[in-house]
Amino acid sequence: DNYFTGSKDNLKKWIGHPRFELIRHDVTEPLLIEVDQIYHLACPASPIFYKYNPVKTIKTNVIGTLNMLGLAKRVGARILLTSTSEVYGDPLIHPQTESYWGNVNPIGVRSCYDEGKRVAETLMFDYHRQHGIEIRIARIFNTYGPRMNIDDGRVVSNFIAQAIRDDPLTVQAPGTQTRSFCYVSDMVDGLIRLMQGDNTGPINIGNPGEFTMIELAENVKELINPKVEIIMVENTPDDPRQRKPDITKAKDLLGWEPKVKLRDGLPLMEDDFRTRLGVPKNK
Numbered sequence: 001d002n003y004f005t006g007s008k009d010n011l012k013k014w015i016g017h018p019r020f021e022l023i024r025h026d027v028t029e030p031l032l033i034e035v036d037q038i039y040h041l042a043c044p045a046s047p048i049f050y051k052y053n054p055v056k057t058i059k060t061n062v063i064g065t066l067n068m069l070g071l072a073k074r075v076g077a078r079i080l081l082t083s084t085s086e087v088y089g090d091p092l093i094h095p096q097t098e099s100y101w102g103n104v105n106p107i108g109v110r111s112c113y114d115e116g117k118r119v120a121e122t123l124m125f126d127y128h129r130q131h132g133i134e135i136r137i138a139r140i141f142n143t144y145g146p147r148m149n150i151d152d153g154r155v156v157s158n159f160i161a162q163a164i165r166d167d168p169l170t171v172q173a174p175g176t177q178t179r180s181f182c183y184v185s186d187m188v189d190g191l192i193r194l195m196q197g198d199n200t201g202p203i204n205i206g207n208p209g210e211f212t213m214i215e216l217a218e219n220v221k222e223l224i225n226p227k228v229e230i231i232m233v234e235n236t237p238d239d240p241r242q243r244k245p246d247i248t249k250a251k252d253l254l255g256w257e258p259k260v261k262l263r264d265g266l267p268l269m270e271d272d273f274r275t276r277l278g279v280p281k282n283k
């Protein structure tokens with residue numbers, strides 16, 4: 001981790017464990033270690049963070065992926081890339097299947113991330129075809145859960161922190177745009193199955209339960225703070241209008257299906273946020 005968005009606090013309980021090693025490193029620099037498997041997850045994933053230094057974001061996706069593929073080639077490791085639902089851009093087919101090539105703006109403010117991940121997928125397949133590297137590609141859909149950075153900026157963490165702090169929930173206009181939210185433990189289970197299985201992917205890993213941002217705000221209000229206000233604020237450019245994974249491949253090839261529904265996952269995240277913010281439930 002280079003700790004650009006991550007936190008050592010999240011790993012406190014593992015530090016000192018004989019089977020755990022933490023290295024401060026940035027994947028845009030080469031890394032020489034001995035490994036059997038590489039989960040290449042490095043890249044800021046929240047739009048506010050990946051847009052903060054777009055040149056660095058694209059370097060992470062291109063040079064970082066080249067470095068990790070170089071490592072995989074040198075030691076003969078299998079490598080898994082966490083790609084993203086953002087490779088579908090503002091999708092014109094719904095739900096999104098892996099065979100859809102996407103509708104992406106190549107010069108927009110999100111391009112450092114969505115085009116960056118598209119190049120990362122290309123590099124993975126070129127190393128596979130040219131050098132016989134064993135690859136796995138997951139296309140992750142919106143994911144949430146405990147231990148997310150409270151100021152991460154993504155919608156679920158924003159709404160939960162706002163509800164706990166009695167601040168208005170900021171729905172970005174028009175509020176009818178949709179997302180499908182996957183709980184973190186389901187995501188981890190999907191990634192491990194993909195790594196251990198025989199399929200290169202790309203495979204969508206996400207929860208097909210689809211919500212508008214207004215519906216998400218209403219759920220957070222009802223479950224966490226019925227008195228909180230919901231307000232409409234300005235959106236950012238190129239915000240995808242709809243997003244929902246087709247998970248037929250994940251079900252058929254990995255035997256994977258998400259278990260945690262949004263209304264069960266939100267309170268688990270609320271508990272963690274309340275502890276870290278120091279605001280008990282019945283304040």
Ligand SMILES: O=c1ccn([C@@H]2O[C@H](COP(=O)(O)OP(=O)(O)O[C@H]3OC[C@@H](O)[C@H](O)[C@H]3O)[C@@H](O)[C@H]2O)c(=O)[nH]1
Pocket residue numbers: 045046047083084085086113140141142143153154155156158159170171172173177179213235236239240
């Ligand atoms: O406070 C907020 C924040 C966000 N939103 C809206 O919520 C929706 C989701 O926004 P987020 O910032 O959480 O995430 P996005 O879907 O834009 O991007 C994410 O996509 C999938 C992953 O690859 C990444 O985690 C991230 O890029 C957007 O429509 C956004 O306009 C709000 O309504 N209010």
